[in-house]
Amino acid sequence: xxxxxxxxxxxxxxxxxxxxxxxxxxxxxxxxxxxxxxxxxxxxxxxxxxxxxxxxxxxxxxxxxxxxxxxxxxxxxxxxxxxxxxxxxxxxxxxxxxxxxxxxxxxxxxxxxxxxxxxxxxxxxxxxxxxxxxxxxxxxxxxxxxxxxxxxxxxxxx
Ligand code: HEM
Numbered sequence: 001x002x003x004x005x006x007x008x009x010x011x012x013x014x015x016x017x018x019x020x021x022x023x024x025x026x027x028x029x030x031x032x033x034x035x036x037x038x039x040x041x042x043x044x045x046x047x048x049x050x051x052x053x054x055x056x057x058x059x060x061x062x063x064x065x066x067x068x069x070x071x072x073x074x075x076x077x078x079x080x081x082x083x084x085x086x087x088x089x090x091x092x093x094x095x096x097x098x099x100x101x102x103x104x105x106x107x108x109x110x111x112x113x114x115x116x117x118x119x120x121x122x123x124x125x126x127x128x129x130x131x132x133x134x135x136x137x138x139x140x141x142x143x144x145x146x147x148x149x150x151x152x153x154x155x156x157x158x
Contacts, residue, residue, distance in 0.1 A: 014074065016066070017066035025144060029134070030141075033130065033134045036048060050119070067099060090150065095150075
């Protein structure tokens with residue numbers, strides 16, 4: 001394969017990574033958590049959440065890795081590291097920031113502290129724990145959507 005073709009494939013894989021990952025976050029934020037908040041039995045609510053979000057966790061890890069590796073490859077090939085020095089490339093900063101937050105949460109915070117901490121909080125006061133969880137997801141989904149709009153516009157000439 002020519003190096004230009006590899007670059008195009010990397011860009012396509014980058015977008016597939018984003019679609020699977022942020023699409024999953026959108027589902028969890030707009031469908032799963034609001035539905036769980038309506039489950040009256042709070043033990044069932046926590047168990048269901050752990051079962052369903054646990055299943056999404058591997059998918060999120062793989063797609064985050066794919067997005068990061070292909071993004072890094074594109075930056076390297078385009079020799080575009082200098083973009084981080086300019087505010088006009090704010091979407092590059094935002095993309096990288098969103099990636100870093102999810103990577104930290106998925107690979108470090110969730111397995112080490114968040115999982116146990118949330119389960120305890122949800123056992124003590126389920127409604128407030130799920131409201132907090134929902135808010136965090138809304139913030140991350142909003143930032144991700146702004147990054148996507150900015151990156152699409154920025155990469156295609158705006
Ligand atoms: C370490 C993390 C990341 C790096 C290094 C990275 C890097 C890049 C690079 C170099 C491009 C090509 C820009 C151009 O053609 O001018 C790009 C495009 C793009 N990125 Fe990222 N990215 C990362 C994470 C993300 C995340 C988290 C998202 C979504 C929330 C995202 C969404 C996009 C989109 C939508 C495009 C435009 C694709 C196109 O139509 O060409 N990226 N990224």
